[in-house]
Every structure is written in C-alpha cells, then in structure tokens.
Amino acid sequence: xxxxxxxxxQLQEISLLVxxxxxxxxxxxxxxxxxxRQMDLIGVGSLPIVLLTGFFTxxxxxxxxxxxxxxxxxxxxxxxxxATSLIRELGPVLSALMVSGRIxxxxxxxxxxxxxxxxxxxxxxxGTDPIRKLVAPRLIAxxxxxxxxxxxxxxxxxxxxxIIASGLFNQxxxxxxxxxxxxxxxxxxIGGIIKPLFFGLIIGCISCYKGLSTTxxxxxxxxxxxxxxxVASIWVIVFDFFISKALQTILDIRPI
Amino acid sequence: MPSSEIEKPEITITEAELAPTADIQDxxxxxxxxxxxxxxxxxxxxxxxxxxxxxVSFTVRRGETKIILxxxxxxxxxxxxxxxxxxxxxSGQILVDGEDITHFTEEEMMxxxxxxxxxxxxxxxxxxxxxxENVAYRLQEQGVDEETCEKEVRRMLRFVDxxxxxxxxxxxxxxxxxxxxxxxRALVGDPTIxxxxxxxxxxxxxxxxxxxxxxxxxxxxxxxxxIFVTHEMNNLEYLSSEYATVNEDGEVTYEMEGxxxxxxxxxxxxxxxxxxxxxxxxxxxxxxxDPYIRKFIRGK
Numbered sequence: 144x145x146x147x148x149x150x151x152x153q154l155q156e157i158s159l160l161v162x163x164x165x166x167x168x169x170x171x172x173x174x175x176x177x178x179x180r181q182m183d184l185i186g187v188g189s190l191p192i193v194l195l196t197g198f199f200t201x202x203x204x205x206x207x208x209x210x211x212x213x214x215x216x217x218x219x220x221x222x223x224x225x226a227t228s229l230i231r232e233l234g235p236v237l238s239a240l241m242v243s244g245r246i247x248x249x250x251x252x253x254x255x256x257x258x259x260x261x262x263x264x265x266x267x268x269x270g271t272d273p274i275r276k277l278v279a280p281r282l283i284a285x286x287x288x289x290x291x292x293x294x295x296x297x298x299x300x301x302x303x304x305x306i307i308a309s310g311l312f313n314q315x316x317x318x319x320x321x322x323x324x325x326x327x328x329x330x331x332x333i334g335g336i337i338k339p340l341f342f343g344l345i346i347g348c349i350s351c352y353k354g355l356s357t358t359x360x361x362x363x364x365x366x367x368x369x370x371x372x373x374v375a376s377i378w379v380i381v382f383d384f385f386i387s388k389a390l391q392t393i394l395d396i397r398p399i
Numbered sequence: 400m401p402s403s404e405i406e407k408p409e410i411t412i413t414e415a416e417l418a419p420t421a422d423i424q425d426x427x428x429x430x431x432x433x434x435x436x437x438x439x440x441x442x443x444x445x446x447x448x449x450x451x452x453x454x455v456s457f458t459v460r461r462g463e464t465k466i467i468l469x470x471x472x473x474x475x476x477x478x479x480x481x482x483x484x485x486x487x488x489x490s491g492q493i494l495v496d497g498e499d500i501t502h503f504t505e506e507e508m509m510x511x512x513x514x515x516x517x518x519x520x521x522x523x524x525x526x527x528x529x530x531x532e533n534v535a536y537r538l539q540e541q542g543v544d545e546e547t548c549e550k551e552v553r554r555m556l557r558f559v560d561x562x563x564x565x566x567x568x569x570x571x572x573x574x575x576x577x578x579x580x581x582x583x584r585a586l587v588g589d590p591t592i593x594x595x596x597x598x599x600x601x602x603x604x605x606x607x608x609x610x611x612x613x614x615x616x617x618x619x620x621x622x623x624x625x626i627f628v629t630h631e632m633n634n635l636e637y638l639s640s641e642y643a644t645v646n647e648d649g650e651v652t653y654e655m656e657g658x659x660x661x662x663x664x665x666x667x668x669x670x671x672x673x674x675x676x677x678x679x680x681x682x683x684x685x686x687x688x689d690p691y692i693r694k695f696i697r698g699k
Contacts, residue, residue, distance in 0.1 A: 261523035
C-alpha cells in the first residue's frame with residue numbers, strides 16, 4: 144500500500160508544481176532572461192550529443208534493415224523505413240533520453256544542491272518564488288527546445304542513413320532521398336513534434352520535483368539526480384506508447 | 400506643631416517636565432510601536448510522530464533582540480522558519496506586526512517577507528552570483544535600477560566592513576566573510592525584523608564577536624527587532640551586556656552596560672525539546688537553579 148501512496152503523493156506534488164509554474168507565467172516579475180539562458184543551455188548545449196545520436200541511429204538502421212530489404216527486393220524503400228522509424232519513434236524517444244541524461248541530471252543536481260545549502264530557503268526569504276524563478280524557465284526551455292532538438296536529430300539521422308546506404312550498400316543518394324520524401328507524411332511530422340513537447344514536460348517536472356524534494360545532504364543530491372534520470376527515462380518510454388496510440392487515433396496515422 | 404505651621408515646599412513644574420517622555424511621545428507618534436514585532440501564541444509543530452514545538456508562546460517587542468538558546472534539535476531554527484512562513488504550524492498563531500500570518504499563502508507571505516531579513520547558518524549565498532549580485536538580489540527582483548542597487552549594496556557592504564569583496568564570488572570568501580555578506584544581503588531594503596540562525600557556528604572567536612557586534616549595531620542604532628538563535632554562551636554574553644553608540648567622530652563604539660546604561664531590550668528564551676523552559680533576562684538565566692540550564696551554562 145505504501146508504494147501506491149507514495150506514487151499518488153508524488154503525482155500530486157508534481158501536478159501542483161507544474162500548475163504553480165504555469166500560473167506563475169501570468170504574474171510579474173517574468174524571468175525572460177533566465178528562460179533564454181536555459182534555452183541556450185538546454186538547446187544549444189545538447190545539440191552535439193543529440194546530432195551524434197541521430198546520425199548514428201540513422202546509420203545503424205540502414206545497416207540492419209538494408210540487407211533484409213534487399214533480400215525481399217525492397218531496398219529502394221530503405222529511406223522510407225529509416226525516415227518513418229526516426230520521425231515517428233526513434234528521434235523523439237532517443238533525443239528525450241539523451242536530454243534526460245544530460246539536462247534532467249543537471250537540473251536535479253543544481254536544485255538539490257540549492258536545497259541542501261539553504262539557497263532555496265534564502266530565495267524564499269528574500270521574497271522570490273523559486274517555482275517561478277527556477278522551475279518555470281526550465282520547463283519552458285525544455286518544452287520549446289526538445290522538439291527543435293528532435294527535428295535536428297531526425298535530419299541528421301536521415302543524413303547518416305543516406306551516407307551509410309551510399310557508402311556501404313552503393314545506393315544512389317537521390318534514390319534514398321526520394322524514398323524518404325514519399326515515405327513520410329504530414330501526420331508523421333506533426334506527431335514527431337507533438338511527442339517531444341510532452342517529453343520535455345515530463346523531463347522538466349520530474350527533474351525539478353526530484354531536485355526540490357532533496358533531503359539528506361550531498362548524498363541526497365546524488366540520490367535525487369539518479370532518481371530524476373531513471374524516473375524521467377522510464378516515464379518517457381511509458382508515455383511514448385500512450386502518446387503514439389493517441390496520435391494514431393487522432394491523426395489517423397497509417398502503419399508503414 | 401500645628402499642621403498650618405508646616406512649611407510646604409514650593410513645587411514648581413517646568414514646561415519641559417510637563418511634556419511627555421520620549422517613550423510616551425514615540426507611542427503617540429507611532430501607535431504601531433506598541434504592537435509586538437513578532438508574537439507566537441501556543442504554537443505546536445510535529446514532523447511525523449516527533450514533536451518539534453510544543454505550545455511555544457513568546458513576543459518580540461519593537462527594537463528588541465530575543466536570543467533563543469538551546470541544544471541542537473531543540474526547535475530553535477524551526478521557530479524562525481515558521482516566522483518566515485517556510486513551514487506552517489500544526490496549531491497556534493504566529494503574528495508579525497500584529498498581522499496573523501499563520502494561514503497566509505506563499506503569495507501573501509512574499510509581501511510579509513519584504514519587511515524581514517534572514518541570516519542563514521552557513522550564509523546560504525547563491526553560488527553562481529557574485530557578492531554584489533547576492534546583496535543586490537532583493538533590489539534586482541524588485542526592478543530597482545542598477546545605479547541605486549550599486550549605491551545600496553556598497554552602503555550595506557560598508558556596514559559589514561566588506562566593501563572590498565564587491566566583485567568576488569562566494570567561493571573566494573572565508574566562512575566569516577560569507578556570513579557577513581549574508582548579513583548585508585539580509586539588511587538590504589531596511590527590514591524591520593532580522594533573524595539570525597546560528598550565525599557564529601563554526602567561526603573563530605574574533606569573527607564571532609564581529610557578527611555579534613553587527614547584531615548589536617542593528618539593535619541599538621537601526622531600531623531593528625531581531626531573533627538571534629544560538630547555542631553559544633559567548634554570544635549571549637556579548638549581546639546582553641554590550642551596547643553600541645556613536646562617538647563624537649561619528650564612529651561606532653561598543654560599551655559595557657553598567658551604571659550609565661542597563662540593557663532592557665535584550666531577552667533570552669531557552670528551548671528544550673520544543674518547549675520554553677526559561678524566559679527572561681540573562682542575569683535571571685545565570686541565577687536559574689534548573690539543572691538542565693546550569694549544565695547548559697557550564698557548557699556540558
């Protein structure tokens with residue numbers, strides 16, 4: 144019973160955190176400078192790892208699927224297979240997992256350190272709401288930057304796929320790209336952008352909550368950092384299933 | 400001798416004597432002064448099954464320093480966290496300037512916190528901000544222009560004798576300097592209530608004395624009401640026996656109370672397991688026969 148109670152309690156706390164951050168957006172002072180700084184840290188800072196992930200994921204998809212497609216004579220559809228997998232599924236999920244590892248841990252560690260060194264209390268004592276000053280800018284930055292990072296990962300994945308298809312399997316690049324163009328639909332693109340919006344929210348609220356609820360000194364900071372990454376990653380994967388199902392229904396996305 | 404022959408002394412009352420005394424005049428001019436700055440009424444607080452505060456009641460008058468003594472875990476820091484609204488009591492009332500803040504929301508507490516300053520145990524400076532940015536934090540949040548901020552920060556850093564640290568980062572400061580920057584940050588915006596949470600813990604005696612002198616200066620020269628949480632008897636000695644004055648050269652000097660002046664605006668309360676076991680003057684504390692208090696005074 145206790146784990147269920149804990150889960151419901153944490154769910155309630157996270158919901159309240161998000162609600163207060165959302166309400167805070169409509170009140171002054173607004174922390175626009177801090178939000179832009181976070182966008183830079185989260186977006187520009189995560190770009191190299193997300194691009195690398197996208198590039199090699201596209202490459203390995205071709206590496207694994209091309210021989211099978213060739214066996215059935217469908218190698219001309221290789222671009223379509225890579226693009227659809229990347230845009231619908233792998234791009235959003237892998238980008239979210241990479242950002243969860245890099246940014247989720249950083250947010251949780253930073254806020255956790257501020258809690259144990261009483262900086263959060265000091266902030267409140269000085270008349271600043273930490274949720275508006277610290278949580279809201281990070282949530283907004285994640286919600287806005289993760290879709291952009293996902294698009295970048297998708298593009299680099301397709302480029303990676305094209306290079307491997309051409310380099311290892313001698314497929315003409317224009318054949319690959321034509322297959323990509325005919326394979327993806329507007330619904331795929333919309334779905335591929337909607338998913339990371341939710342993932343950004345999940346990573347942001349879990350890592351902020353874990354950071355702000357840190358107890359137990361420096362050991363506690365380590366614990367909440369690990370928890371933030373693990374819990375956010377799991378929820379990204381769990382939510383991916385439900386969001387995919389919902390998008391399939393709402394956008395009427397057909398199978399490959 | 401018949402009564403009619405008794406020579407009655409002629410009593411003459413001057414106009415100056417007829418005028419109300421300074422205290423009465425202050426109360427007439429500022430009726431709010433008679434309201435306590437802080438008041439606790441039967442406050443209870445528990446974490447899970449552990450009682451942290453058990454029916455705590457006390458008042459802090461305007462311009463008074465209340466020293467809260469007690470061992471670690473006795474509920475001292477919790478008391479000031481309750482005043483700041485960082486925690487909420489299970490029952491009882493907390494009043495600040497006569498206003499019941501017990502059930503204030505976070506938004507309402509932001510307004511109350513504007514008139515309070517808090518000095519944390521380790522300074523709690525923002526690591527990523529310079530000394531200037533730390534001290535100017537409250538003003539910058541209020542949208543005060545940069546020039547006014549700088550002037551006010553320099554004034555506060557001068558007050559704590561740390562003007563040279565203006566551009567430094569917290570990591571470059573010693574423990575004592577961090578506490579003094581913490582005091583400067585707490586004093587920006589001229590709060591009428593300042594709370595010190597073990598500000599001398601872990602500091603060498605001369606630095607601890609400097610911190611106490613700053614608290615004395617605030618009490619005697621700035622008319623600030625304060626709560627000074629500590630477990631060190633040295634702090635009690637300084638705060639309850641010395642006062643600050645300004646000499647002819649405009650310098651602040653510290654003198655011992657005695658025939659010339661006796662401090663009445665500093666009182667002590669002692670907490671034990673969340674209950675007040677003593678409340679009164681330091682002299683009364685030293686004469687108290689309670690074995691726990693005797694042991695505490697002797698440092699055992």
